[in-house]
Amino acid sequence: MGFFHQPVLLEEVLSYLSCQPEGVYIDCTLGGAGHAEAILDQTSPAGSLLGIDQDETALLAAAKRLKPYGDRVQLVQGNFRWVDELWRASGLVAPKGILFDLGVSSPQLDEIERGFSYREDAPLDMRMDRRQQETAADLVNTLPEAKLARIISKYGEERWAARIAKFIVNRRRQQPINTTEELVDVIKAAIPAGARRRGPHPARRTFQALRIAVNDELEALREGLAAAKEILAPGGRICVISFHSLEDRIVKHTFRSWARENGFTVLTKKPVVPASKEADENPRARSAKLRAIMRSA
Incomplete structure (x- = not known):
């Protein structure tokens, strides 16, 4: 099965990440690397990307797709709840942006033997x-x-x-x-x-x-956000795309609590949702909600 990734809310993610030409970025849910590829294009020629995924099939497909970017890319199999440890092992400088695109991907649903789908x-x-x-x-x-x-x-x-x-x-x-x-x-x-x-x-x-x-998705999300907060560079941004209310609630309350501590600014007062054109073209996008936060410079 091909692991093609049609990235959700791509333009909005790129806008809120505000990619810097020489910055380090972490895609915590690499999937088929649709978001990662766009981030690498935005940060050309010197930006670096650390791609993380639990799914070996996704990583193999992403490695093939991102091969033209050479040593600007590091890929690792792991859970984003340990993004801080995975980043330290990479040897990269503090990330300017960290992306979480949550939930199960379309290729995982399509790979029948994985048992994610109730339709097969x-x-x-x-x-x-x-x-x-x-x-x-x-x-x-x-x-x-x-x-x-x-x-x-x-x-x-x-x-x-x-x-x-x-x-x-x-x-x-x-x-x-x-x-x-x-x-x-x-x-x-x-x-x-x-x-x-x-x-x-x-x-x-x-x-x-x-x-x-x-x-253990919800606890992994809580731990992953806390770990991302610890390693984010000054002026850096975290973007999270969620697909159901349980995830979105965690992200909303986490970001609000960070903003109350000072040092962080919530960039999305309300979640950003796909335009009707994207929702029509990509049914998976219909329930997507994007929230973003920035660390003070």
Whole structure:
């Protein structure tokens, strides 16, 4: 599968990063390197980029795409929660800009065997970093009912969480739930017919919740933002693109707390959202929200 990355809010990201010709920039969620390539073009000829991703497939595709930029690029497999350690290991000077583009990428959804999508049958995996041991199937088949319900409610904002957890536990007593299709069937059985007919796909919220739990996404975001704050150069900027309210809430409150401490200025009083043209051309962009903050010079 090709790991092509159609970057979301690209012009807006470049504007808020305010790329400097000799600056160091960190793309914490490299993906297919769409944002990274544009940043390198903006910082030509002497700017440097550190690209981080958990996903080995993404890194291999990005390395190929960014090969023309030579030693201006360093790529590393890792979790952005440790961006400070990964940056120190790079030997680069303090970054002028740090980008987080959160959530699951379109190529990961399209790579059926990864188990991120509720629309295709696949092993119930959902690991962004396949070096990690625990999968979504492990959670679904081993967690106590109450903990499953909390995860689905908290991370999926699913009103039927308790009922879904109960149905999951009842089904796994008969046989393990090992595939996405098996889980979708359980969720559909748990949600009343009237509720299933309204709104998005009935499995969407539960799949989001399990993905967040498997990859510890929200805690990783909190830690990653704190780590980015510590290493950002004076006058440097942090941009975050989020795709659901849980992420956006964390970013909003984190940036507000930094601004109250002084030394930081929030650049986006309200989140920046895609223009209608981009939302029409790239469905993934529709729920995107960009927030940006700047450290005082």
